[in-house]
Amino acid sequence: MPALVGTLSLALALALAVYGATAAIVGARTGRPRVVESARTAAYSLFALVVVANLAMLAALLGNDFSLRYVASNSSRATPTFFKMLALWSADEGSLLLWNLVLGGYLAAVAFRFRRRRPETFPWALAVMFAISAFYLVLVLGPTTPFATLATTPLDGRGPLPLLQNHPLMAAHPPFLYLGFIGFTVPFAFAIAALITGRVSDAWMRITRRWTITAWIFLTIGLVLGALWSYSVLGWGGYWAWDPVENVALLPWLMGTAFLHSVMVQERRGMLKVWNLSLIVGTFALTVLGTFLTRGSILASVHAFAESIVGPLYLAFLTLVLLGGFGMIAWRRESLRAEATFDTPLSRESVFLGNNVLLLVLTFTVLVGTIYPLLAEAVTGGKVSVGSPFFNRNTAPVALLLLFLMGIGPLLPWRAASPSAVLRRLQVPMWAAAVTAALLALTGAGVVAVIVFGLAAFVAAATVAEMVRGVQAQRRARGISVGAAIGAAVARNHRLYGGLVVHLGMIVAVVGVSWAALADRSSEVTIARSEIVHAEGYDLRYDGLTTREEPQRRVLVAELTVLDPETGDEVVRLKPSLNLYPSASEPIGTPSIRTGTPFNGMVDLYASLVTVENDTRASFRFFVNPGIGLLWLGGAVMAFGGIVAAWPTRPRAASPRGPEPMAERREEVTV
Amino acid sequence: MSAGVDETDEVREAVEPDGRARSRHRWRTVAFVLAPLVLFALLLATGLGRDPRELPSELIGQPAPTFSVPRLDAGGTIDLGDLHGQVVVVNFWASWCVPCREEHDALAAAWDRYRERGVVVLGVSFEDTREAALEFRDELKGDWPLADDPGSRTAIAYGVFGVPETFVIAPDGTIAAKTTGAVTYEWLTDEIEGALRAGNVE
C-alpha cells in the first residue's frame, strides 16, 4: 500500500512538474497570466504530492512494512522509533525522497512569495525550478526508487547502518545540508531566467538576495553539524577528514560565500556582472556535482552511497547545467559590460574582489584535490589518495590571507579611501594584534600561533570597531541610549551588521580550529581495573565495565575517571562505550566528551574505548582537545549573523519617482 | 513592472553595432567557454563504471610473503614455507562478510577437485573472533584448513584492505593471481590450472 501511494504521488508530481514548466514558459511567451497562474498552483500541488510520498515512506518505516526493499534494508523491528523515522533519509533512495521534499518546498515557497507582485522573469524562473524538480523526480521514480518491493517479504529488516543510528544528530545534519544546497536553486533559477529573457540587470540578484543568504545559513549550519557529528560520533577525535563527500559539501559553501560578497559590488557599482552570474551558475553546478559524486559511486568515501547506476544521469544533468549556464552567459556577454572599474586597490570593492579570488582559489584547490584520484586513474590506471595532509597544507595559507581581508574590508569605504583615513582606522586593530602577539610570544607560543592569533585579534578588533563606530554615530545623531542606538544602527543596515557578526563568528571558529590544530594531543593507553595511568597531563583510572542490553544492540560502557595529577581531584568521569550490533563486523565506539567551556580553559577531554577485556582491562584513546568548543560557538554566531543580515525590513511607501519594481528599497548607507 | 530597471538594456541594444560579425564573435566566445567544461564532464565520465574500492595488486609476480600462523580448526601452525612446491590458495575471509558466504561453495568445489593434486586451500581469518569463525565453519561445512591471523600481520603483509580477498600462489612461491570480492569457480579453476602448469614446466 505505501509503495502504491508513494509511487503514484511521485508520478503525479512529475507530471505536474512537466506541466508547470510548460505552462510557465507558454504563459510567459504568449503573455497569458492565467496560464502562469496555473503553473503557480501546480507548484503547490507538486509540493503536496511529494509530502504525501514522504509520509507514505514514513508510514512504511514506522509500520515495519518489510515488503519494501528500502525498509527491509534500512530498518528493523528492534530499531527505536526515532531512528526508524530517521531511516527516511539515512540511505540513498530515501534521502532522494527528502531532496525532492525540500526542492518541492522551495518551489512552493517561490510560488507563494510572488503570488501578488512578481518580476518579468518569474515565469521563467519557475520553469527552471520545475525542470530541476522533474529531474530529481525522475531519479526517485526510476533506477533508485525507494518504493521498490521485494518478491518475498522478510520477517525482519536488516536495520540501519550502526553508525547512523548511534546519535540524534543524524536527525538534523542532512535536512540542514539539503536546505542549504537546494536553496541555491532559487537564485540560480532567477539568474537563468534573466539570461533567457535578456533582462540581465541586477534585479535577479536583488530579488533573490534573502533566499541566497538563507541558503547560506542553512548550509553553514549543515556543515557545522556534520563536523559536530564526526567529532561526537565517529570517535576518531577529529571533526573534518577531508572526505570527498565532505569536500563536495564545502565547495558550494565557498563559492556561495564569494557570491554573497561580489553581489554587493554589482549592486553598488554595476561591476562584476559576468562574474556574479558565473558564480551562481558555478555554485548550483557544484551542488549537482555533489550529488553526482555522492550517489554516482565515483569516489570511495565514508558517505558515498553504494552501487548506484544513476551516475550517467547525474553527469548528463551536470553537463547540461554547466553548458547551458555558462553558454548563456557567454552568449549574453555584450549585455553584461561593467559600468565602472575599480578605482584603487584600497577600496571595499577591491577587497571584495580579493575575497572572491581567494575563495575561488580555495574552491579550486579542494575541487582538484577531490577529483584528482579520478584523473590519475584515467591517465595512469593507478590509484592514488589525496587526504588531509594535502588539503590542510594547501588551504591554510589562503585561509589566513582571507582572514586578513576579512579584517580590512569593512574598514575601507566604497570607491576609494585615503591612506591616512585607513591608517587611522587601522590603529586599534594593529594595537590589538601587537599586544596579542607579544603576550603569546612571551608565553612561549610558536611562530605560527603568534601570527595566527595576532591576525585573529586584528580582525576581531577591526570588526568590533566598525560596529562601535556605527552605534556611536547613531547615538550622536539622535541622542539615544546605547541599546536603542544598536537597534537603530542594525535597522538601518541589516546586511552590514549581520555580516560583521558573521565575521566575528568566523573568527571565533578560526581561533578554535587553529588552537586545536596547534595544541591537541592524544595517546592510546591500556589500563587495568582500578589502576591509574598518566597520560597527556592527566591521571586516568579505569573503574570498570557495565553492559547494557538494548533491542537492537549491546552496549559496553567503560568508566574512565580523569584526575588532576597534582591534587588527585576528580576532573570528570568519562563513559566511552562500544556498541555491538549483530550485523556489524566491528563494534562501533561512541566517544565520551567533556566539552571545553571558559570555566575549564576551553579544553575538551575526549575518550574513546578501543577494546575491553571484560572487567579487568581496557584500552582507550584519550584526547586533550583545546578550542573545539569555539568551533561550535563560532558556527552558531555565524548562523545568527546570517539571520540578522537576512531579516526582512519594513516595506516602505512608494517613493515619488514611481512604483519600485521587485528590488530592495533600502540601500545601505556606509558609515 | 519593468520601469526604470531595464531601460539601460534597451538603450544598449539600440546603440550596438549590428551584424554577423557580432554573431560570429558570440559563437566563438561561447565555444571558448564551453570547451573546458566539456573536457571536465568527460573527465568525470571516466569515473563511471569503475569500482572506486578496487585496488590493483602490487604483489602479482612477487614472492609471496611468508607467514606462520596458528590453526583455527585444529592445533599447530601452518607455515607457508612448508608448502613450497605446491599451489596454495590463500583466502582471507570473515564470518561477518556477506560475499564470503557467497564464495564458500566455489572454494569447496575447487578444494574437492584439486586437493588430490597437492593444491592447498587455506582460509585466513580477518578481523574476526575465534567463536564466530568456527560457527561459520560449522554452518557452511567446509573442510579445508583455517588459520588465525594475530595482529593481522599476514593481512598487512598481503596488502589486504577488505574481505574477501583471494591469492593464488604458484609452486615456485610467487603470487600468480589475486582477486578482491567473492571468487567464482571459474576464476579459481583458471588460476589453479595456470599455476599447476607453470609448476610442471619447471
Add this chain to the structure above:
Amino acid sequence: MSGRTSSFAVLAAAIAVVALAALMASGGSGGHQTLDERVHEIGAGLRCPVCLNLSVADSPSKLAGEMRTEIETQLRAGRSPEQIRAFFIDRYGEWILLSPPRHGWNLLPWAVPIVGLVAGVALWVALVRRRAPRTAGEVTETEHRRIERELADLEEPG
C-alpha cells in the same frame, strides 16, 4: 600614485607574513620525538585501508591499530620512516599514502594551489588596474538610480 603603490606594498607585506606562517606550519617538528610521536607521524601519512580517508594514526578501526603496532615494531627494529613507508607501498600501492607522492603526474595537485593563487593574484591586479574610457569621477547608471532612491528616502519622515 603613492596611495596605490603603498596599497600594493601593504598587500605584499601581508602575503609575505602569511606565506611565512604557512611555511612554518607545514614544516615538521624538529628535534627529539618519542616513539609514540614517531609512530603517529608515520601513521598520519598513511591511509587506513578499511575506513576510507582517515589516516592510520587517526582511525579507530582495529586494522589501523594493528598497522600502528606494525609501524612501532619496525621502528624498534631500527627501520627508517622511508623504509616503513616503502613496506606499505609495496603491499598496497601508492594509494596507501595519504598525500600523493611528488613525482610524475602527482605533481599536478601540488602545483595547482600555488599556480591558482598566483593566477588569482594576477587576475586581481589586472582587474583592479583596468582603466575604463571614462574617468574615475563619473557616476554610473547604477549609482544614479541609487542616488535618486536615497534622495527620495531622505525626503520621507523618520
